[in-house]
Amino acid sequence: VPICQTSRGGMAGGVRSAKLGFLAWLCFSTLGATLGAKVLVVPVDGSHWLSMKLLVKELIVRGHDVVLLEPETTALGKGLVGCRNEIYPVSYTKEELGNVLKQLQENVFIKLPKITDAYVNVQRLIDYTSIHVKGCENLLYNQEVMGRLRLEGFDVVLTDPFLPCGSILAETLSVPVVYFLRGLPCGLDEIGTQCPSPPSYVPRFYSGHSDTMTFPQRVKNMVMYGIESVSCRIMYASFDELASRYLEKDISYKDLVRRGAIWLLRYDFAFLFPKPMMPNMVLIGGINCAKPSPLSAHLEEFVDGSGDDGFIVFTLGSMVDKMPADMTIAFLDAFKKIPQRVVWRHTGILPEDVPENVKIMKWLPQNDLLAHPKAKLFLTHGGSHGIYEGICHGVPMVMMPLFGDQPDNVDYMVARGVAVVIDVFDVTTEKVLEAINKVVNDTSYKEKMVNLMSVHQDHAVKPLDLAVFWTEFVVRHQGADHLRPAAHNLNWIQYHSLDTLCLLAAIVMTIAFLGLKCCCFCGRKCCVRVAKKKKVL
Amino acid sequence: VPICQTSRGGMAGGVRSAKLGFLAWLCFSTLGATLGAKVLVVPVDGSHWLSMKLLVKELIVRGHDVVLLEPETTALGKGLVGCRNEIYPVSYTKEELGNVLKQLQENVFIKLPKITDAYVNVQRLIDYTSIHVKGCENLLYNQEVMGRLRLEGFDVVLTDPFLPCGSILAETLSVPVVYFLRGLPCGLDEIGTQCPSPPSYVPRFYSGHSDTMTFPQRVKNMVMYGIESVSCRIMYASFDELASRYLEKDISYKDLVRRGAIWLLRYDFAFLFPKPMMPNMVLIGGINCAKPSPLSAHLEEFVDGSGDDGFIVFTLGSMVDKMPADMTIAFLDAFKKIPQRVVWRHTGILPEDVPENVKIMKWLPQNDLLAHPKAKLFLTHGGSHGIYEGICHGVPMVMMPLFGDQPDNVDYMVARGVAVVIDVFDVTTEKVLEAINKVVNDTSYKEKMVNLMSVHQDHAVKPLDLAVFWTEFVVRHQGADHLRPAAHNLNWIQYHSLDTLCLLAAIVMTIAFLGLKCCCFCGRKCCVRVAKKKKVL
Structure with missing residues (x-):
């Protein structure tokens, strides 16, 4: 019996959410879980699906109504008992997708000059994602499938933001979104969470550094930090274009991804080096470490x-x-x-x-x-x-x-x-x-x-249970607004306090300048007096 | 039976810790807890003790051997069944302590001009802490008590870093330390954890701001951020002096406090505004919300x-x-x-x-x-x-x-x-x-x-259980080194990448200058040629 199922009635916002919040709390404290939530899962194929599948299975086991959305070219849902599959047609064939993968597979054994290496990696990534962006477009403009999705009244979207489809869907369906990922190219996960990442000890992706860097390494890390913000625009250009076109407003993928309520991150500090975190980042590294089965x-x-x-x-x-x-x-x-x-x-x-x-x-x-x-x-x-x-x-x-x-x-x-x-x-x-x-x-x-x-x-809560808890938390509270930092409302200059620092520097310099002028003026006065005295003498 | 109790044998570091780590893991996964650890509790009197007492009680219930260290002028241990009290004599009387508190109580109703308000608050704090610093000195130089403490072989020190005694003891006994606090004056908790705290949206203590500030508010917040680093030195001067003198090395309290393995923080984001966190910061806000008892x-x-x-x-x-x-x-x-x-x-x-x-x-x-x-x-x-x-x-x-x-x-x-x-x-x-x-x-x-x-x-783990888990974690792993950010090894300039930014700025300016020079040189060459041509014509 879906006791905690959120109905989408017409009660006024504040009252409704307060009452629901209280109800959710009661439900949680008495039942220990949210039952029968409607979850839309928008996965990414390949190894990305390996871990997410575990969470999806667990959500099904716990009685949630899961809809798995997938293009006709994959078979992600195969073997997933208890969820509904929503399969949409795409304008590319299995062969075309296979070719992109094949190219990626063959390229990994071809040595490239160091200087073009990073560029080629970015290009491979763009090639790989662009076919999926095409697929996403096929979905979004498919009136029939989208109509069905709109009617479902989902409580939460669970997606991997490596591809833009889940985020765009969450936005257009006005449903809170939970992200499930290892990380995003060019630090988009840091931008999306507003998580500080000091380049002095947090190694940038592809830098080859540890958390302890020499001065030249820190310089390189800083340069890479700068390059990433440029490459980000190129890398996500097709995502930006699709989001803006479909949502009919000037929005970049960077802005869209910031709306993630909870970020389930597949790492911890047994693997990564310790670094700052934000309150809505939840570490679930090792979620895939299943209890071993006996060998054949x-x-x-x-x-x-x-x-x-x-x-x-x-x-x-x-x-x-x-x-x-x-x-x-x-x-x-x-x-x-x-x-x-x-x-x-x-x-x-x-x-x-x-x-x-x-x-x-x-x-x-x-x-x-x-x-x-x-x-x-x-x-x-x-x-x-x-x-x-x-x-x-x-x-x-x-x-x-x-x-x-x-x-x-x-x-x-x-x-x-x-x-x-x-x-x-x-x-x-x-x-x-x-x-x-x-x-x-x-x-x-x-x-x-x-x-x-x-x-x-040595966990207080197992990664899989933690992932379930936070997904259900988002259902219970229609998001996780209390964990969203106000940093999202600031622009780059404001966030880094460059405007306030400029003002303070200007004030200090003005005071110093006036002080200096005063000193000079006094000094000259004294000199004149001394000179006069000497003359008199 | 203290199955997991850490013996302090003479095995070589790496092998020993690996084997102990493995053992601890086995113990934890089979028993779900660490039993019979030796815990030294160094509390702070007054409201600070209210919540910490709950954790100490729970540690006792879970079978740990707790020694509560307190000056003879307080009676913190009263009513705590199951722990050992180590009481040390101090050079001030109950009356003297009472007078300091009385002064503090009476002062709160006296209105002060806004300009001196902050100063007076700092002075009150210094007055209040200085008597306790004196008590701490009495303890550290008490050969008898210190001798007994050294013989105990503690696994962990649990303390409130609002006063320096626990940190100095942990250092001199070479035992990992768990901090339990709401926060520290002048952002010492941020320094101690190396937690970024962007002044653009994280309101400074005593600023009266929320996380959404106007430009003038952000300027004020930034100024306060600067003032804090100066006031920190004054506020903790007696702590610094005692630590350096007793440990016989040039060490500030700021440096000492950085060695905290885990910081149990009595807040969450239902109370504070969302802000960055570090991996060894554990939120236990609401730990004091006990199950209500019936009224009389x-x-x-x-x-x-x-x-x-x-x-x-x-x-x-x-x-x-x-x-x-x-x-x-x-x-x-x-x-x-x-x-x-x-x-x-x-x-x-x-x-x-x-x-x-x-x-x-x-x-x-x-x-x-x-x-x-x-x-x-x-x-x-x-x-x-x-x-x-x-x-x-x-x-x-x-x-x-x-x-x-x-x-x-x-x-x-x-x-x-x-x-x-x-x-x-x-x-x-x-x-x-x-x-x-x-x-x-x-x-x-x-x-x-x-x-x-x-x-x-809506917790995945109740605050009290979380506090116990992390205290026991520190026992099981002799600290939490994997959560310690490398930022602790950088100085202020390095941490903020000011050295790398200066170098990059110098390179950019040199290139710009050379470029400009080249342009000028080419320009002049052209002009000369045109002039020559004109002359020829």
């Missing part, structure tokens, strides 16, 4: 047979389909020379002489394998999901970052002394061997990882 | 007899002993003219004609009265404890701030539309009547207060 009999036999040497879990994530042949050979040659067994997720072409200690799989139960007591090392590309599974089970890593947030993720892990990095453009048998042996034989990697694990696992 | 029979009869008009709870806190006679009469005259009954905590001289609807008490069960369904209004001085009890039970307020953080607390409540303020230096029957009638008759005050109550009460 043949896999259990393989890994358990590894003896005291243990085994290595090797995967480069779902985005990488084909590894170059010479790289595959380099890895296999290295694996021949180690006592550990290796479970490798590999989908490309393989040479015939795969050593006996290596088990190739098209897909592997990453979390279950890492939870196995004989897991010695995790060979990974450094996606945030995998990193948290490694932290949750205390398995040190050898990391080979490919693209996106991975180089940064890897930098953080290396700085914490729990991982060694391999350059994807310089993979040799020797380098792989060296990295593996270092992490396996130097016990400090394992010890530091166990330390990270211990602080990460 | 005669009190229940009095308040229940108030009918539909309800009753008013009136108290100015424990610090105020004697209200001036004319003020008492003004209040009584106002109470004669209202239909509500009044329960008034009053300890001074009273006229003979106290009206029938007023019940005078030497002490009143504030929380239990506010929880009564017929409580219509809370007439309070605006101490943070009372404010939270008002919020917890949704009772709007008429506020008469006296000193300390009270004027600021009141400003926040007024800005939220849940309270009306009375000037303590301008109390007349009319003004009291006007304030009471406004809050009672204008339903918006009640509605907004119920809204505040609903967001404040």
Whole structure:
């Protein structure tokens, strides 16, 4: 029975919200939860969906009426029991989408000059997002689907702001929005939350810095901070255009994203370096660390047979389909020379002489394998999901970052002394061997990882429960207005107090100038008197 | 059985902490708590102790070995079952302490010119703290007591950093420290946590601003921000001197306070305006909102007899002993003219004609009265404890701030539309009547207060449980190093990136200057050529 379900009656704002607030409080304190809320989920495909799916499943379990909105080109809702799917047609085919992904996958193994690297990364991102922006446009201008959505009377929109659709929908449906994300390119999450991020110790995305920087590193970090604000405009140009056109007002995506009631962030300070937070930022890092399931009999036999040497879990994530042949050979040659067994997720072409200690799989139960007591090392590309599974089970890593947030993720892990990095453009048998042996034989990697694990696992509330709590909080209170900082009402100059500082500087300078003038005047007077006296004498 | 009790063995740092970390994690995940930790509690007397006592009691209930350290002039430990008291002699008498308090109490009703107001407030604070600093000195140089404390092998120090003793003890005993506070004068809590506090929207203490300021207000806020850094040195001079002398190194209290592992802060954003936070700041506002107990029979009869008009709870806190006679009469005259009954905590001289609807008490069960369904209004001085009890039970307020953080607390409540303020230096029957009638008759005050109550009460974890969790977290992990921002290692110039900005400005200006020079040079060349051509022609 949906006891707390919010009806959208015509009661006057203040009275209504006060009464509902009181009711919600009573409901919460007596029932411990909000029941039967209407939740619109607007997900992002790929690895973004991996964690969000867990929250959506939990919302369904807790009795909420979830509508999952997805383009016809994906199959996100597959296997999600208990929610309704709203599928909308798009103007691109599965093949076109596949091609964009393929291009992204192939590009990661092509080395580019350092100077164009960042530019190419931004371009890849724009290519990837633009097809989805097109899909979003198809949805927004689909009268039939939008009509149905309008009639639903949602209580909350749950979305990943990596794509603009959820935010635009929340705005047009006048429904509070909960964001679920790891971060946003060019610090849009910081702008969206008005979270201070001092460039003196908060490393910028793609900088390769830790939180302790030398002077030249701080200069570089500051320059990147400046560049980001320019690149932001280019990167989100299509988002801005769509939002303005559809909402029929001059609005940028930056402004739109600021309306997020709660930001569920997939990190914590076992992973990132400590930095300022805002009250509506909720840390749910490690939400994906599920309780491990038992391994299949043949896999259990393989890994358990590894003896005291243990085994290595090797995967480069779902985005990488084909590894170059010479790289595959380099890895296999290295694996021949180690006592550990290796479970490798590999989908490309393989040479015939795969050593006996290596088990190739098209897909592997990453979390279950890492939870196995004989897991010695995790060979990974450094996606945030995998990193948290490694932290949750205390398995040190050898990391080979490919693209996106991975180089940064890897930098953080290396700085914490729990991982060694391999350059994807310089993979040799020797380098792989060296990295593996270092992490396996130097016990400090394992010890530091166990330390990270211990602080990460020590929650007052489990990340999944926290995510559910805050999503339901937004339903109960029709948003989280009391957590919204007044900084959102200030422009850049006002926020940084540049106007007040200018005025104060002007006052100080005027006083100093007048003081100086006075001194000069007095000084001259004295000189004249002394001169006169001398003359008289 | 103290299963998780940390032994202070001689194992090498890294290995030891890794193993202990792992053990702690196992303990935590299987038992859900840390048992039998040794906790040294260094409290601050007066209202500061009110909330901390609740946490200390809970720690005792959960099986921790608590030592409460207190000077012989107080009796904080009275009534605390299950903890050990360590009482140390001090060089001042109860009478001397009483005189300082008396002076503080009497001064609050004396109006001062606005210009000297802030100065006098600082002076009062220094007078009040200096006697306690003397007591702290008596403790630190007491070889016997200090010897006993050193032998205890504490796991954590729990203290209120309003006085320096706990911090100095934690430092000299090399034990992590958990702070418990509402805030510190001149923003020392912000410095201690390295928490950004943009003066453009975070009102400074004693400014009277909300989070939405006009340009002149922002200028004033900025000036106050500057003044605070100077006043900080004066205010904490005796703390600095004692810390440096005792620890035998050049250390300021500002530096010492930065070593706090966790800051348990007695506020949330139902009370304060949303502002940046740091990862080791834990909000436990409303920790004092206990479950109400039933009222005594005669009190229940009095308040229940108030009918539909309800009753008013009136108290100015424990610090105020004697209200001036004319003020008492003004209040009584106002109470004669209202239909509500009044329960008034009053300890001074009273006229003979106290009206029938007023019940005078030497002490009143504030929380239990506010929880009564017929409580219509809370007439309070605006101490943070009372404010939270008002919020917890949704009772709007008429506020008469006296000193300390009270004027600021009141400003926040007024800005939220849940309270009306009375000037303590301008109390007349009319003004009291006007304030009471406004809050009672204008339903918006009640509605907004119920809204505040609903967001404040909606916790994922109750404040008391959160405070226990983080105190035990510090025990389990021998601190909370992973939450300590690298900002602590930067000086003021570095933190604000002034050095990097100067370098970048110099580079830009040099390039601009060279560019200009080039242009001029080219321009001149061209002019010369044109002139030559003209000449040739």
